[in-house]
Amino acid sequence: MLRSAVRRVPHPHLVLPLVLAQIVLGAVVLEQATVDTPAVREVPAFGRARVAPDLAPVAGAEREAGVRALLAARGAAVRDRDRAAFLATVDPSSTAFLARQAALFDALADVPLDGWEYVLDPDREQPPDPALDAVRGEGWWAPAVSLRYRLAGFDDQPAVEEQWLTLVPRGGRWLVAADDDFAATGAPTTRGLWDSGPVVGVSRSRVLVLGHPGDDALLRQVASSVQAAVPRVSAVWGEDWAQRVVVLVPRTPQELAALVPHGGDLSQIAALATADVAAAPGGLPVGDRVVVNPSTFLRLGPTGRRVVLTHEVTHVASRSATGAAVPTWLVEGLADVVGYRGADVPLSVAARDLQADVRAGRLPQQLPDDDAFDGGSPSLTSVYEQAWLAVSLLVDRYGEARAVELYRAVGRAEDAAGVERAFEEQLGTTLPAFTRAWRASLRARLR
Numbered sequence: 001m002l003r004s005a006v007r008r009v010p011h012p013h014l015v016l017p018l019v020l021a022q023i024v025l026g027a028v029v030l031e032q033a034t035v036d037t038p039a040v041r042e043v044p045a046f047g048r049a050r051v052a053p054d055l056a057p058v059a060g061a062e063r064e065a066g067v068r069a070l071l072a073a074r075g076a077a078v079r080d081r082d083r084a085a086f087l088a089t090v091d092p093s094s095t096a097f098l099a100r101q102a103a104l105f106d107a108l109a110d111v112p113l114d115g116w117e118y119v120l121d122p123d124r125e126q127p128p129d130p131a132l133d134a135v136r137g138e139g140w141w142a143p144a145v146s147l148r149y150r151l152a153g154f155d156d157q158p159a160v161e162e163q164w165l166t167l168v169p170r171g172g173r174w175l176v177a178a179d180d181d182f183a184a185t186g187a188p189t190t191r192g193l194w195d196s197g198p199v200v201g202v203s204r205s206r207v208l209v210l211g212h213p214g215d216d217a218l219l220r221q222v223a224s225s226v227q228a229a230v231p232r233v234s235a236v237w238g239e240d241w242a243q244r245v246v247v248l249v250p251r252t253p254q255e256l257a258a259l260v261p262h263g264g265d266l267s268q269i270a271a272l273a274t275a276d277v278a279a280a281p282g283g284l285p286v287g288d289r290v291v292v293n294p295s296t297f298l299r300l301g302p303t304g305r306r307v308v309l310t311h312e313v314t315h316v317a318s319r320s321a322t323g324a325a326v327p328t329w330l331v332e333g334l335a336d337v338v339g340y341r342g343a344d345v346p347l348s349v350a351a352r353d354l355q356a357d358v359r360a361g362r363l364p365q366q367l368p369d370d371d372a373f374d375g376g377s378p379s380l381t382s383v384y385e386q387a388w389l390a391v392s393l394l395v396d397r398y399g400e401a402r403a404v405e406l407y408r409a410v411g412r413a414e415d416a417a418g419v420e421r422a423f424e425e426q427l428g429t430t431l432p433a434f435t436r437a438w439r440a441s442l443r444a445r446l447r
């Protein structure tokens, strides 16, 4: 699972073919109102100059070959479901880590995997650390490793998760001694549900929900709700997306935070959508996941749950069409339009905060800028309502199909000027004119 960003960062002296960042788009639900705290987060760079260890006991090429053999054996062991072979890749003197690795292996037993491999990037590595020499012995090596795996039937492309493993030479071969030696210095190993305990899955034709044993009723309910959301989303967005969704249901806030390490304050979040996005030209998102926060999600009624999950599935559907220049109000507004479509939630509930603002004489001057969607904003609920009613106005005026065409055109824009041009070309209006119409509609609908 890919809840953590692939913390793949440019090496200061190398050009990487692929730079990945994580996009997190969350849904907050406050009582009956659905809003959402999205974030597009660049992962903090962990790039230090590569320095050859002074006392490397093994020549570089030999070391790299040994590590490649280790990683190949480790991946094959998971694919072959060979527990003994997997644990044979772990340094037996790291007893606590060995026990966690055994639990990790067992936790994967029921996960429908199609491919699981570890890919070495020898050009990025953790710097020398004498303190770590004392723990792991001299000669340890911590190059960047990415785990690539597919969930059978759901991932067309492998999800990519960065790992920072401490690799040690022992008796002429290489073993894994730890996977968290660098977490405190900004290079954690990406965690999956399987790091927290056994994982069970509930699948329908269009959804795979992964969670933990004991939560089966919730997993089934989420599966049915997302299965129903997929055609609702396709009815608006169209069918040219995978129409298959993977949902993760962690059990605790701590586990959620580990899955979404760059998600900020998630306490009000009912669900969110994440993916790793290749920043290279033409790069497409991989590892799309919807992540449910049970502690908030379970407080919602049936309508709230439906709205939230449909909102998140809309993000999954539109992800690959959402370029960097798309304003957040358009992203979130569309997701809420689809989420609320047919849900029969009164305007006085769904736009309660904004209505209070308008009635108090605080009619927004402008469409909300991207910063207004920051999770810490005190007016976040109103901001989401503004976005929702802006896209609602687009749909009312031009119809769903043209609103989606506009979104796609804006998604292809490379900058703010391109966004303005898309408005003019698609709708025959300007963004300022649309903004005026939106303000007038707020005044009329929310007075």
Ligand SMILES: [Zn+2]
Binding pocket: 025, 026, 027, 036, 037, 038, 311, 315, 331, 332, 335
């Ligand atoms: Zn959202």
